[in-house]
Amino acid sequence: MASEAIENYLKAIYSLSRESPTGEAGMKSIATMTGVTVGTASTMVKRMAAAKLVKYERFGGVRLTAKGDRAAIDVQRRHRLIETFLVQTLKLDWSIVHAEAERLEHAVSSAVLEALAIHLHHPCVDPHGDPIPDADGKTHVGRGAALATFAPGSRVRVARIADQRPAFLSFVAEHGLRPGAKAVVAATGSAAQSITVQATGCAAVTMAIAAAESIICETA
């Protein structure tokens, strides 16, 4: 249906508008996220508007239509199921599957996708703890807050890592902070903008508050 390029714009607009207070995405950020110049993003968004995937007006923000939203969620389902498959079935490393899934997500038909879902027993989160929308596009929302918000002494369970960069994922895994792991917040140094945390069975690690923003936890 939508071309590979369009699917990438959909993903970008989806995630940008999700974390914007206005619920709209700007051209600059769309361009940055898709790795393209602002002019290109502008051109493509206009094309997407013609295809009724987004709504926007000149110099105003970009917002997905219901159709665009559904399409974006579809891509997300494909992406996350593929990541799960790559880690679980093919035993590929957690830290690299994001890039691989990025290429494959545009090539899986829905027949293959559903067979994949069956093979994996309909998982509801991917290896990073991100929720996988079901075939109807509904997502089972997980609660949780950034590790940065917990007070010293808190016992937490890691739910999700909200940063796909391989180096960060390797760092996190190395210190035992994968989704599902239990940990204790040892100390928070507000002066040093840092937080120290110890996962069960691992050495304590100190990281910047900014990094801890990407580690989503629940009270254990």
Place this chain on the structure above:
Amino acid sequence: MASEAIENYLKAIYSLSRESPTGEAGMKSIATMTGVTVGTASTMVKRMAAAKLVKYERFGGVRLTAKGDRAAIDVQRRHRLIETFLVQTLKLDWSIVHAEAERLEHAVSSAVLEALAIHLHHPCVDPHGDPIPDADGKTHVGRGAALATFAPGSRVRVARIADQRPAFLSFVAEHGLRPGAKAVVAATGSAAQSITVQATGCAAVTMAIAAAESIICETA
């Protein structure tokens, strides 16, 4: 490396030149096989020649270079491993996996491909019995002759089905003639251009000699 389009031309030229006495492919057949006009094929072959993937001169036949040959075999390996995966791991139907693999073969990286090979225990034939080249591009050749060439009374083992059309594959499967199955040639009607064969545990079936050309067997 090579674009998706180019990979498709490579596959076409590879298989056409393989079954041509001269070892060369014609523009018309390349165009037909890739589903494109002759003019387009001509244009693209010229481009491939510039990229040293094929050798050809105006109004002469097209032949793969060593580099093109290697690239074509690579695509074939990807295609066949994916087909095997779709049938074996995802339990998709034998008769439809060809089309699915056609879309996926351009999106699997070599990391994913090798992980797939390991997961499948390095199979050497795909679900149709076609040999899967190894990572170095070497193919373990299987002997065998068309079912059409066996005399009445011959006991055979089906080795390979050399026709990917879903209807044909369904027909073959329905009569128990999947790769690996044992069968007996009951009769050959040279006047009716037909052959009757019975797979172990199935009813006998009569088909045209032309159809039996696509069923490759070995003496059992």
Place this chain on the structure above:
DNA sequence: CCACAAAGTTTGACGGTTCAAACTTACAAG
């Protein structure tokens, strides 16, 4: 309220892949 920076738009161009249609070559049959 003005000027300037940041964001957004437009335009012209390019590479890749495709088509239709006009044209050329090769070759076999008479």
Place this chain on the structure above:
DNA sequence: CTTGTAAGTTTGAACCGTCAAACTTTGTGG
């Protein structure tokens, strides 16, 4: 040896996705 046909080539145009660069709008600090 001519000629008709099948095969092949070329050309001009289109669409997609992209860029660079010129331009316009918005909104904010002084």
